[in-house]
Every structure is written in structure tokens, then in C-alpha cells.
Amino acid sequence: MTTPSPECAPLAAALREVKALTGLSMAGLAATTPFSKSSWERYLNGKTLPPREAVQELCRVAGEPDGRCLALWEIAESEWSGRGTEAPRTDRPSPEPKPSPGPSPIPSPSPQEVTRAGHRGVAAVAVLASVCAVAVGGVMVALFLLPRQDGAPRSSVSPSATGPRCRGPVCEGKSPIDTYCAAAPDTLVSHRTATGAWMELRYSEECGTSWVRSWGTRVGDRIELAADGRSGRDGRVRSAAVRNAIDAGAYVYTPMTVARPGTVLQVCFQSAAGGKKECFDDRVNRAR
16 A cells, blocks of 8 residues: 655645545545546545645635645645755656657758747746746745744745735735735734743734734634724624644634724633633734
């Protein structure tokens, strides 16, 4: 039996959780997607890297956002292809060289052929540059989402050269990751809970918003954020729950709430083990 690939193991675990939400068997999953039953067995057992489209299809069928699984796919794909390590994988078969028919006279190209070749070369370079930009961008977003293996947060890396996708009230309730507001925020305060989890109150001056980032959490933990002692502008506390082991091994973010200098923000942490809720306040007027 083929053992699971270490590159695919985290992704496969996340995909199995998403599949469980569909309530479908392997045969049922194959009937509702373009991928066969045997392919899904390999993907979900971590025996091979699934296509990006398969990850998106599974999340679509389950009615789940695909951002978390695509982040794990980017990491797995970079390690599988060798981009994430110094040396590329060597377990892939190398193509056999075609036999050479021997030297043959090479005719001199005409001026028209030289011009056409030049145009094709420029187009090929442009396409290659675009592909590389997309691949590097995807890997940076994935790495931005996950903590380092030692449990400490990675430094923030901007995934967008065009700036955030919202500002002010338009950002209310939206994800700081999806909107790129989390690209270069200030950390107003860091707090370690009684269970050992960390919480950071973050503020983006450019977006005019705040949110909470947490890590070192456990399944069932919950993080909450409210501005000026009140719930969010649409009447809800901005909260995030640690739903599974994948969440517990990565950063967890609350949705954003509008904030500006002088805004008082309250952050609360409720442990899955129960007990008293831990809360602290801070004012948006400085970065630490």
C-alpha cells in the first residue's frame, strides 16, 4: 500500500474534514464532480497531490469557503514540486531523451522568420513572468496564514502590491486576509491567555479597521472583538471560533470592525475548557 506523502498530509486531513460535511460517499463525490472515485481516494488519503480544481470542487460541493484549503494546497504544491526546498523531488520519473537522428544541415532563417521568432519569444517571456507571479503570490499568502513551526508568528508579508480592497465602513465584518488589510498592520497589544494561547489586537490605519489574530489555540476556543464596548456596527460582536485541528495549527482571525484613533476596543477569549471569559481593553492611538 502506498504511504501518504508528507507534503500532502495536512492538506489531505483538511480535505477529509470538508468531505465529511458533504455527507457523500466516494462514489457520490465522483458523481457530482469531474474527478473519479479512485482519484478522490488518492487525494483524500494523501497519496498524491490533487489538482487545485479538485480542492475547489470539494469545497463547492460542501458549501464551504475554499480559502483555508487552497492555502494548504499552495504549501503542499510548493513542497511537492521542489519550490519549497533547496533540492527538487527526485521520485518523479525523468522523461527519456529522444534519440538524435544525427546532424543535419541547418538552413539560415529568413528575416520574416527571425521577426516572428522574436515576437514569440517576447510573448513566451511575458506568459512565464505572469505564471511565476501567480505561483509566488499564492505561496506567500499561504505562508502568511500559517504560524512558524516553533509557534511564533511569521513577519507580515504584503500579498498585494495594489493595496487593500476596502477602507472604512465598507470593511465592516469582512476578512482582513481576503481584503489585504492584514498586509502591514500595527499590533496594538499582545496578550497570552491562561491556556497559553496568544491574542494580538491589530489595527490597519490604511483600512481604518481592527481585528484580533490568535494562535496556539485549542479546538472549541472562541475569540471576540467589540468597539467602544459595543457590538459591531451591524449589531454583532466580531468573533471567530477554532473549529478543528487545522484551525488550531494556524492563525485564527476575527472579522474586522471599523476603528479610528481614540476608538476603545474590547477583546475577549473564551476557552473550550470553560471557565471565566478573559477580556482586555485597548485604545487605538499607538502601536507597540
